[in-house]
Amino acid sequence: MFLEKTIDRNPNLIKAAFYLHQEGVISPDTYVLDYDMILENAKMMKKEADKYGIKLYFMGKQIGRNPLICKALVDMGFEGAVAVDYKDAKIHIENGIKLGHVGHLVQIPKNDVELIVSANPQTISIYSIEKAKEISKAAVKLNVKQNITLRVIDDEDMLYPAQYGGFYLKDLEKVVDELRSLPNIVIYGLTSFPCFLYDSKEKKIKDTHNLKTVLKAKDILKDMDINIEEVNLPSANCTESMKLIKSFGGTHGEPGHGFTGTTPFHGDHDNYEKPAMVYVSEVSHNLNSNSYCYGGGYYRRSNLKKALVGTDIDNGKLIDVEEPSLESIDYYFTLKENTKVSDTVIMAFRTQIFVTRSDVAIVKGISDGKPELIGLYDSQGRKIR
CATH class of the missing domain: 3.20.20.10 (Alanine racemase)
Structure with missing residues (x-):
């Protein structure tokens, strides 16, 4: 729902999310907050x-x-x-x-x-x-x-x-x-x-x-x-x-x-506030014509449509996402084409983190191109590290 807006209005957040996952600073099923x-x-x-x-x-x-x-x-x-x-x-x-x-x-x-x-x-x-x-x-x-x-x-x-x-x-x-x-x-x-x-x-x-x-x-x-x-x-x-x-x-x-x-x-609209949150996952595997990335952060009113998949913003590819059915636990998100296993997956959608099982990475310095993790928390506001 907000991925293209984030790429356009806060690309450094996308870059930071790719970097933090590729470097192993954060795991899949993590929300990155600018x-x-x-x-x-x-x-x-x-x-x-x-x-x-x-x-x-x-x-x-x-x-x-x-x-x-x-x-x-x-x-x-x-x-x-x-x-x-x-x-x-x-x-x-x-x-x-x-x-x-x-x-x-x-x-x-x-x-x-x-x-x-x-x-x-x-x-x-x-x-x-x-x-x-x-x-x-x-x-x-x-x-x-x-x-x-x-x-x-x-x-x-x-x-x-x-x-x-x-x-x-x-x-x-x-x-x-x-x-x-x-x-x-x-x-x-x-x-x-x-x-x-x-x-x-x-x-x-x-x-x-x-x-x-x-x-x-x-x-x-x-x-x-x-x-x-x-x-x-x-x-x-x-x-x-x-x-x-x-x-x-x-x-x-x-x-x-x-x-x-x-x-x-x-x-x-592009008025006023800029996008300041993305969801980070990782490609787990391929099966038939789809691939699957780790879940845990799905919210049923998210209006999730697309994901950016790759290792950085420049080689990332926009891919359609199939939302998990309401009858199922969101173990995975379905990406509607084959992708490379272990690549980073970036999404941006409407969420309520407190009803997920996700981690929350608080990152400063993004706008300067110097992302620094200042705290990792669970979805309820308790510090992990």
Whole structure:
């Protein structure tokens, strides 16, 4: 999906990936992240966000919750990490990363609530009164006030499978009355997901019905004399969408793929962020008219199309790739012609590293043609070497 864009806009990343694999510095099934380019992308995004008064949490799951990058983003002034689930939150705590928003797509299990509240997240999203009670209990025990964000939904909203949950608008007043009775929690924010999506036909980022639901919820709470401080409008957040967030009254965004230049917007446009991540594999064997390279890093929404196969960017050949079927473990990727065994395979596609079994190589000095591995991590953000 992003291979040709990466060859065009960040060829030194391709060169570095070939070099690191050919020299044995990294193994197959490794994502190579261009540390310097990610930070350049982040600076660009934050400058645009600051222009419109938008505060940004950063999503770390796409890059394997990597602590080197997450710490750099905190130092840059981002508001803290979006912990997409409780395991995300716990690894950020373990790595000393500031927590921003916890609990949006995955609620916090009962026995982890106290630990996460004790880490002082800016806000915790809730889908139920029961979860609010658990957070309130932990906050009382710890003698702290904990901000909460309500995920709101309506009948016409679009929710992804396996992500259902939230408070219906028609129930919101009753819900808020119950929440007001709970000690040590503050109704702080509103959110939904996705509030924006990229329209591939119109080739622009557009608001969804979910966003309308958030704004209606804000009006309901205003009529109840509740001042919402955070209107968090995630999905497709990148430099291009900062003005859009502001135009709808949003206060916060949650970029993830924007840091690596791998949102759907970046597949069609050369604006702003440059590609900063590739996947490295190696040809294992040939069989009949196909060849096979090592897998482990496949993501089913990747839109993977092609691979660059060879020993360097100059002799590399673009070859069609057959994505693994959803019924199978991705032991191999299928390359649609015979190739040389042990050659390097470079791919660039939309991914979520945290759901893979890949390694993550953080490399600096790429733009100067002097790639240096500064850390090798697993897909969960734990250091290998």
